[in-house]
Amino acid sequence: MKKYNKTSLLLTLFLALGLTSCDKDFDEINTSPNNPTEISVDLELGYMQRAFVNRINDYFLTGEAADAWVQHLSKPVYNDADRYFPRLGSIDNLWIVMYTQVINEAQDMYALAEAEDNRAVQGVALVMEALAFQTLADAFGDVPVFEANQGGAIPFPAYNTQAEAYGEVLSLLTRANALLDGTGEISAKQDLMYGGNISKWKKLAASVKFRAMMRISDTPQFNAGELQALVNSGNLITNPADDAFIAFQTENAPNANPYYGIVQGGRQGEWCMGEALVDFMVNTGDPRLAVYANPLDDGTYRGKPAGYINPGSAGYAPGTVSEVGDAYLAADARVYVLSAAHINLLLAEAASKGYIGGSAAGYFQAGIDASLIINGLAAGSFNPAFTGYQSIAEQLWVSTYMQGIESWNEWRRSDVPSLTLAVDPQAGVNAVPTRYTYPNSEKSLNSANLAAAVANQGPDALTTKVDWDRY
Incomplete structure (x- = not known):
């Protein structure tokens, strides 16, 4: 731990100013109510919270790589990271x-x-x-x-x-x-x-x-x-009321949802839904798809497979695939650190494997309900079949949509669902990436x-x- 830091430096400066002054009644005359002389010990908290969520939700780090590698998202243009060139x-x-x-x-x-x-x-x-x-x-x-x-x-x-x-x-x-x-x-x-x-x-x-x-x-x-x-x-955290997230309130970085930068730059068409996620949610009748994604003009949803050097010539040009849902790109969209949906599904896994007591099926549905709630849907409006660990891992994959690198973490741990290699991947990369390489x-x-x-x-x-x- 460093012995000196920015806050300590500020305190030192304030002290120095006080010690070098000898004017009579200086404190009374020159103290501004808008400039406190005491620094709150948690002054750095908001800064580090924002830095944390903004970085793990950066749309170049996560949206092009981790989210694309688990095939939640894909790239119909500028898709090097989708092909494992992060x-x-x-x-x-x-x-x-x-x-x-x-x-x-x-x-x-x-x-x-x-x-x-x-x-x-x-x-x-x-x-x-x-x-x-x-x-x-x-x-x-x-x-x-x-x-x-x-x-x-x-x-x-x-x-x-x-x-x-x-x-x-x-x-x-x-x-x-x-x-x-x-x-x-x-x-x-x-x-x-x-x-x-x-x-x-x-x-x-x-x-x-x-x-x-x-x-x-x-x-x-x-x-x-x-x-x-x-x-x-x-x-x-088993109730969405206790979820850990930042609710951004402005349209100005760094105080806006990181993904809002896509909207500000007019770049929505550069991202789209992944085919694996869309097909899974369509096949299971999952109502969250209408929140996760925007439909095409005909009201249907279409995702893009990972990869392709030229997605347009392969039939996946912008406008032919579903874009990320407006709710997830809004300036004030919540950015999650950890949710009740995630914890309840982990509880379901732990119960199913005998690590803890309780009903695995009950925890499973509680996780689904918590995910429905944070997506503006009614608890109980979706009741996927509980079939043991496979169904839990599938729902961990689905419910961590746009939650930083957590979906990538959970997918790597379970290998569920089975994902196909990107088309036209980086030479030598013969599997879906499982880590980032060390920094230069x-x-x-x-x-x-x-x-x-x-x-x-x-x-x-x-x-x-x-x-x-x-x-």
């Missing part, structure tokens, strides 16, 4: 933002809150740090954790295995849960997700931990007893430690599987 700059930015704008800020905020004995803000800082480290581990595999963000003390951090990264994520969330005990205070105006509601942050901490544990449920790290303890706590900045600045990570994990390739995906 934008390397977007991948670099994911790495940079998670470390500098989320993890670093969270560590700074934790230190400030600790000095003020504000347990609530300390807990929130640990949740944000855990979210960022899990995102990095899921996307890349082995990543720096214990030596990360040490500044000049350790300029070239060693990489930790993904298992070690997950161990730290779980530890951070356990500590967060203990700190979020109702004491302390979170400024409502700084908290873009929960408006300062400590009890909801406690549910998010428990739910992120539950999701993380399910992600490693096939690995030696898994402990089913901890899952049941989380269920027994009553602190999981690491290759040039931290090459020795990166080489050790590659030696442990496998080639720095799109198709190398991360640790939890190997089991």
Whole structure:
């Protein structure tokens, strides 16, 4: 953790101004009510929340790559990433933002809150740090954790295995849960997700931990007893009222839904629905399709298969395929971090595998209902058949539509549904990508430690599987 940070610097400047002044009654005469002399310990919270959701929902990073790779979306033009040529700059930015704008800020905020004995803000800082480290581990595999963000003390951090990264994520969330005990205070105006509601942050901490544990449920790290303890706590997000999201309110970046940039640029035609998702939802009579996608002029829905060097000549030009639904491109569309739909479906999986008690079928329908609700539809208006794990994995794939890289995470873990390789893929990529390649900045600045990570994990390739995906 850095000893000095931006907020500390501001405090130092304020102090210096006070010490160098000797004018009589200066404080009384020159104090402006609009310029506070005390800095809130959670001043950085809104900044890091926005940075996190904007990056994992970037339409170049996610919309062209992860969302397209699980065939939720596709590209009828400019479709290199759809053919497994992702934008390397977007991948670099994911790495940079998670470390500098989320993890670093969270560590700074934790230190400030600790000095003020504000347990609530300390807990929130640990949740944000855990979210960022899990995102990095899921996307890349082995990543720096214990030596990360040490500044000049350790300029070239060693990489930790993904298992070690997950161990730290779980530890951070356990500590967060203990700190979020109702004491302390979170400024409502700084908290873009929960408006300062400590009890909801406690549910998010428990739910992120539950999701993380399910992600490693096939690995030696898994402990089913901890899952049941989380269920027994009553602190999981099982009601959409507790969903973690940012509701954007303006049309100006960075305060608008990241995907609204497509609309602002008049680029809706550059994205369309993936054929696999559209066909699955049509075949199951899923009413969410009318929200997920815009129909063609004849009222039908048509998706595009992944790939093609020239989609137009293959019959998939813009206008011949369904575009992303207007609700998901609106400036004020909610951008989710974690939803009750996701957690209920994970509970269904855990129950079906005997990890926890309860009705798998009941959790399954609760997950469907929660997804219907956040899409403006009535609970109970869709009742897909529950057929065990296959149906759960299918609905995890469907219900995480446009939720960052979570659909890619869940698909990699389950391999459900079976997806076909993109047409005309990048040479040498013979499977749907299962990770992002390491950033160019690491290759040039931290090459020795990166080489050790590659030696442990496998080639720095799109198709190398991360640790939890190997089991």
